[in-house]
Amino acid sequence: MNVKQASTYLSIMFFTLLGACSKSVPISVSGTTPEPLINTIPITMGVIYDDEFKSYVFKQTPEEGSKWRIEPADLNIEFLDRVFNTMFRHVSTLDEVPTKTNRANVQAVLHPSIEEFGFLTPKDTGLNSYSASIKYRIDMFTPTGELIASWPIIGYGKSIKKGLSAKKALNEASRLAIRDGAATIAIDFQKQTLIRNWLIDGGFINTRNELVSQ
Amino acid sequence: MRTSYFYCYRLILLSLATALLTGCVSTNIEQARQTSTQIGEHDTIVILGRTDHTDKEAEKSFTRCIERSLVGGQHPLQLVPADQFIDEMFPWFEPRLAPTSTVSLSKLLAKPGVSEQIAKNNVHYIVWIDGNTETTDQGGGLSCAIGPGGGGCLGLTWWERESSYEASIWDVENVNVAGSISTDTTGKSYIAGVILPIPLIARTSAAACRSLAQQLKSFIIDE
Structure with a gap:
């Protein structure tokens, strides 16, 4: 065995041992997505789920215990799709934010992103529950890419640890955080002053927040 | 004959064990x-646990226990399962959006589609369950050891649990509070170590569920 071969074997052994010492627990957040009971605004909305949003992974390495790797992307998109498809008469998926030269054939564009994700275990808080929070930012653009509004949304979820494994409890808390975030988006959209003004100016709603039939 | 003696003996042992434990x-x-209150033939009820993102909230197992008790026994009631109701009403019964009073319920019912969905399920009453079960005190000590010649436990450990719950009954048809029922159940559990550990467990949560469900049923059918 020459020096090169020996160093290769040693490297393989080192990384195998390292992997064994720092076990990562993946959680691909899953759950059902109910249809919202909300008004449909009669507009065609473009929605952008960029690559960062579609492949978002949250990793946490505690001082002791298992590493956590939470993958909320699939449920995020499922929930937001369900909410947007009920909120707007037509929804069209776009690849990127439009520009003046690359105008989108929609009335407005929503670009959601995840700013923060975090969770706390009973060990962190001394409480009897796991909790998760997700902070989205929703940017809304005109069809030519001018920013109409940008607002943060925080979703929070909690799951009592009783009878659940840490993995299941964290999945449940993350699922509830995404659900809470989606519920807040559905309710708060029309309450954002800049969006409300844009909807009134466009003749989609009146000043009493009632839909104008079109 | 031998078989019936055997069953009788087992029954006595089982009763003794249950009484002891x-x-x-x-x-x-x-x-x-x-x-x-009154409940029509097709009327349904929803049992919802009040969740407020704090550590103290009615456990899902407790609200499920109430649901099971209400649909069984004498005068069974018709329920809409909580998860189904919350999904169908999404997002209006999510923890931070759920109505906290009949005034906010009345505002919610005016929103498009909400009263129609409630009518579709024939929901007459919403029962909000609030409260929790917690250990209020504990003490004593129990030690167990095992060796080549055998093993055993010695000592006595105990803990006291309190299950406090309140059910608030909302009449959705008339948009008012029909009333409330509260239960406070306390119990002391022990594990005595006399070579073998002998547990005497006070199931406060189960007792609170039984009494609250029984009272709730008679409240709604106005016995």
């Missing part, structure tokens, strides 16, 4: 009625 539980239940 169950600790003492005391329940106090109070009811306040504000309006009369």
Whole structure:
């Protein structure tokens, strides 16, 4: 065995041992997505789920215990799709934010992103529950890419640890955080002053927040 | 004949074991009625646990226990499962959006589609369950050891649990509070180590569920 071969074997052994010492627990957040009971605004909305949003992974390495790797992307998109498809008469998926030269054939564009994700275990808080929070930012653009509004949304979820494994409890808390975030988006959209003004100016709603039939 | 003796013996042993393994539980239940109640043949009820993102909230297992008790026994009631109701009403019954009073319920019912969805399920009453079960005190000590010649436990450990819950009954048809029922159940559990560990567990949560469900049923059918 020459020096090169020996160093290769040693490297393989080192990384195998390292992997064994720092076990990562993946959680691909899953759950059902109910249809919202909300008004449909009669507009065609473009929605952008960029690559960062579609492949978002949250990793946490505690001082002791298992590493956590939470993958909320699939449920995020499922929930937001369900909410947007009920909120707007037509929804069209776009690849990127439009520009003046690359105008989108929609009335407005929503670009959601995840700013923060975090969770706390009973060990962190001394409480009897796991909790998760997700902070989205929703940017809304005109069809030519001018920013109409940008607002943060925080979703929070909690799951009592009783009878659940840490993995299941964290999945449940993350699922509830995404659900809470989606519920807040559905309710708060029309309450954002800049969006409300844009909807009134466009003749989609009146000043009493009632839909104008079109 | 031999078989019947065997079953009789087993039954006595089982009863003795149950009596031994169950600790003492005391329940106090109070009811306040504000309006009369009645339930129609097709009317349904929803049992919802009040969640407020704090550590102290009605456990899902407790609300499920109430649901099971209401659909069984004498005068079974028709329920819409909580998860189904919350999904169908999404997002209006999510923890931070759920109505906290009948005034906010009345505002919610005016929103498009909400009263129609409630009518579709024939929901007459929403029962909000608030409260929790917690350990209020504990003490004693128990040690167990095992060696080549055998093993055993010695000592006595105990803990006291309190299950406090309140059910607030909302009449959705008339948009008012029909009344409330509260239960306070306390119990002391022991594990005595006399070579073998002998547990005497006071199941306060189960006792609170039983008494609250029984009272709730008679409240709604106005017995």
